[in-house]
Amino acid sequence: MFNVDISSSTPIYQQLADSVKEGILKGLLEPGEKLPSVRELAKTMTLNPNTIQKAYQELERQKVIVTLRGKGTYISSDYKPRKDEDKLMEVKELFKKGIVEAHYMGFRKDDILNMIDELLKELEGVENDD
Amino acid sequence: MFNVDISSSTPIYQQLADSVKEGILKGLLEPGEKLPSVRELAKTMTLNPNTIQKAYQELERQKVIVTLRGKGTYISSDYKPRKDEDKLMEVKELFKKGIVEAHYMGFRKDDILNMIDELLKELEGVENDD
Amino acid sequence: MFNVDISSSTPIYQQLADSVKEGILKGLLEPGEKLPSVRELAKTMTLNPNTIQKAYQELERQKVIVTLRGKGTYISSDYKPRKDEDKLMEVKELFKKGIVEAHYMGFRKDDILNMIDELLKELEGVENDD
Amino acid sequence: MFNVDISSSTPIYQQLADSVKEGILKGLLEPGEKLPSVRELAKTMTLNPNTIQKAYQELERQKVIVTLRGKGTYISSDYKPRKDEDKLMEVKELFKKGIVEAHYMGFRKDDILNMIDELLKELEGVENDD
DNA sequence: GTGGTCTAGACCACC
DNA sequence: GTGGTCTAGACCACG
Numbered sequence: 244m245f246n247v248d249i250s251s252s253t254p255i256y257q258q259l260a261d262s263v264k265e266g267i268l269k270g271l272l273e274p275g276e277k278l279p280s281v282r283e284l285a286k287t288m289t290l291n292p293n294t295i296q297k298a299y300q301e302l303e304r305q306k307v308i309v310t311l312r313g314k315g316t317y318i319s320s321d322y323k324p325r326k327d328e329d330k331l332m333e334v335k336e337l338f339k340k341g342i343v344e345a346h347y348m349g350f351r352k353d354d355i356l357n358m359i360d361e362l363l364k365e366l367e368g369v370e371n372d373d
Numbered sequence: 374m375f376n377v378d379i380s381s382s383t384p385i386y387q388q389l390a391d392s393v394k395e396g397i398l399k400g401l402l403e404p405g406e407k408l409p410s411v412r413e414l415a416k417t418m419t420l421n422p423n424t425i426q427k428a429y430q431e432l433e434r435q436k437v438i439v440t441l442r443g444k445g446t447y448i449s450s451d452y453k454p455r456k457d458e459d460k461l462m463e464v465k466e467l468f469k470k471g472i473v474e475a476h477y478m479g480f481r482k483d484d485i486l487n488m489i490d491e492l493l494k495e496l497e498g499v500e501n502d503d
Numbered sequence: 504m505f506n507v508d509i510s511s512s513t514p515i516y517q518q519l520a521d522s523v524k525e526g527i528l529k530g531l532l533e534p535g536e537k538l539p540s541v542r543e544l545a546k547t548m549t550l551n552p553n554t555i556q557k558a559y560q561e562l563e564r565q566k567v568i569v570t571l572r573g574k575g576t577y578i579s580s581d582y583k584p585r586k587d588e589d590k591l592m593e594v595k596e597l598f599k600k601g602i603v604e605a606h607y608m609g610f611r612k613d614d615i616l617n618m619i620d621e622l623l624k625e626l627e628g629v630e631n632d633d
Numbered sequence: 634m635f636n637v638d639i640s641s642s643t644p645i646y647q648q649l650a651d652s653v654k655e656g657i658l659k660g661l662l663e664p665g666e667k668l669p670s671v672r673e674l675a676k677t678m679t680l681n682p683n684t685i686q687k688a689y690q691e692l693e694r695q696k697v698i699v700t701l702r703g704k705g706t707y708i709s710s711d712y713k714p715r716k717d718e719d720k721l722m723e724v725k726e727l728f729k730k731g732i733v734e735a736h737y738m739g740f741r742k743d744d745i746l747n748m749i750d751e752l753l754k755e756l757e758g759v760e761n762d763d
Numbered sequence: 764g765t766g767g768t769c770t771a772g773a774c775c776a777c778c
Numbered sequence: 779g780t781g782g783t784c785t786a787g788a789c790c791a792c793g
Contacts (some may be wrong), residue, residue, distance in 0.1 A: 250785090254768060264473050281439055281781065291770045296781075304694075305477070308508045313778035313780045324479025333480065337471035339492050342393050344464045348413070349454025351494055359489055362469050380699045382767095384792060421793050512782095514777060523734050552776055565737070584739025591738065597731035599752050603654050607695070609714025612753055617634045619749055622729050623742055642776090671766065681785045686766075703765050703793035723788060 244271050245288065255290065259298035264307055267318060268366045275319035278308065281316075374401055375418065389428035397448060398496045404450035408438060463503055499503060504531050515550060521556035524567055534580035538568060555573060567603060590595045634661050635678065645680065654697055657708060658756045660722035664710035670696065688743075 244266050247258040263271040278284075281299065289332040299316055302308045306323075310316045344353050374396050378469075396402040405429040411429065429446060429476040432438045437460075439447045475485050504526050507518040508564045526532040538544075541559065545552040557574060562568045566583075605615050634656050637648040656662040667725055668674075671689065674684040692698045696713075700706045735745050 252386060256768080261473065264477065265469070268473060268476060280779080282779095285450060289773095291780095293771090296772065296783095297768090299781085306475070308604055310781060311449060311778090312512075312514065312776085312782095315780060322477075326479060327478065330474065333432050334471050334474045334478065335488065337393070337474070337494065339466050339496070340391060341467035341471065342489075342492055342496055343391065343398060344460070344467065345436070346398055346496070347394065347452075347454065348464065350481055355493070356486075356489070358465065359468060359472075359486070362465065362472055363485070366469070366472055366476070379701055382702075384702065386792085424793060427793090516777085521730060521733065524737065525729070528733060528736055544684065554778065556659065557777090563690065567737070582737075585641070586738060586739065590734070593696060594731050594734045594738065595748065597727050597734065599655070599756070601724050601727035601731065602652060602749075602752055602756055603658060604720065606658060606756070607654065607697070607712075607714060608720055608724065610702070615753070616749070617704070617730060617747075618725065619746070621730075622725065626736070628734055633685055646783080670764080672764095681774060681787095682766095683786090684784065686768095687783090689766085700766065701793090702767095725788085 244286070247288070247290075256294050256297040256301065258302045260307075263298070263302055265366070267307070270367065272318050274318050274322075276318045278316040278318065316326065375383060377420070385426050386427040389420075390424065390431045390435075392441070393428070393432055395496070397437070400497065402448055404448050404452070406448045408446040408448065454455075461499070493502065504542070506549070507548070516557040518563065519555065520561045520565075523558070523562055525626070527567070530627070532578050532581070534578050538576040538578065539582045540575060545594075599616050635674070637680075646684050646687040646691065649685065650691045651695075653688070653692055655756070657697070660757065662708050664708050664712075666708045668706040676697070746758065 244262070245259065246262050247254060251258065263272065266276075267327050272278075278299070279287070281292050281295045283291075285295045288295070299310070300309065303310055303316075306317055306319055309319050315350075327335070342355060343356070374392070375389060376392050377385050379385060381388065393402065397404075402408075408429075409417070411422050411425045414420075415425045418425075429438065429440070433440060433446075434447055436455075438446055439449050467491075472485060473490070480488075504522070505519065507514060507515050511518065515555060523532065523538075527534075532538075538559075539547070539557050540553045541552050544550075545555045548555075559568065559570070563570060566579055566585075568576055569579055573612075605618070610618075634652070636652050637645050639645060643646065649726070652661065653693075655658065657664075661669075668689070669677070671682050671685045674680075675685045678685075688698070689698065693700055693706075696709055698706055699709050732745060735748070
């Protein structure tokens, strides 16, 4: 949980946000659950509070979490998927790039589908939720 | 071919490199084929020559293209897949992120597999080549 | 009556105060009427008593309510409109921001006027009282 | 243009973002026009670059502006209104609060409609654009 | 040159 | 206690 690689080129705040979303799908974080406070998480991860803040704000913007003033930050318990043309394109680009790169590593169609299958199992939330 | 979106947040040189690799998979570019020169492509795409240069360098580093001094740049005809642990992780991350985001758009397992299938058809090279 | 959204970014005490003022305009609360005690309202709304207290203080400052020591809190029956340059600016800012945002949602002049009309009907007190 | 009141309780970055959107509606900023660079505007307004940055990012998120890497920030020339249920509620709340407050200043229905009319004239973009 | 990210540290409002 | 904003100053990738 809350895995970030500071040597990665993708921003820390984004890795953190992605990691929360992934944690929810894996069932490591449950709807309604309280997230660590900005300061606390900053201390345990030895990151600047602003960085944590930015991750939390990004997640709130996406309605993945809600912040209750003075009380803390919580996993949304009423998340509703939203159709977004831009987002769809973005997802397709991710998959497309994944397929292209996989091809250049010598993967064939079946190898790719197997990899996807494994990942889908790991992220069980995709299969089971509502 | 050579599609780039200058307002996207992914670097232009990378979009360009990706676009070349994708074009090869789609059969739009064939092994041995000559690529436009840096200056020529820079002019037709109204991009900075440095940007084109950087894309070509990236592709050459990945052995997708080769430059023959004084003759031009060509699609490699002897590309050999490299198994690379880091690369594999990277690809998995791409797919994982795609799945997570798709989930948050309301997609289920089947919707995701369908999307992958469509993309695989589009990139037919994955199935047939080498 | 007394609608507050704890996940909203506007302070709860302010939402509460606004809600009282709105209730008066809608005729749900009448001049002279007694408001619930701080402790009572805190319990029924599961809010911190301090929050209710702050809302009541704010309303009293605006002379919308009066507190009679030992007797309770009541809707003012002799409210006199105050012309206040700052307040006027504030109201204009509210409307201006509303118009700007409406525009960015694709609303045109008539759509906006219709929306205002609807709201005016809902808040009938604006037309009839005093 | 770019008016902010540092003593206001609304965040500077938000005032700045609002001011840009308002400027576009007033015709002070045209689609395709280049905005001052983050550093430049920070210097002229004696604000921290991070504050300007946050305002620009907020505007980009709303697709009001676009940033071209290494080139600068520009007013979007292809803005498309998006329907958003939450946003609509927000706008209604703004107007409702405006009406309630106006009432408590002694304004009647006609006074309010006149005020709105004036503001609509000031923001001529609402009337004229596409 | 441009924007984007991050750290350090401060102050504030809210509950 | 909580999150939100702001400043100061640094470093980096991009074009």
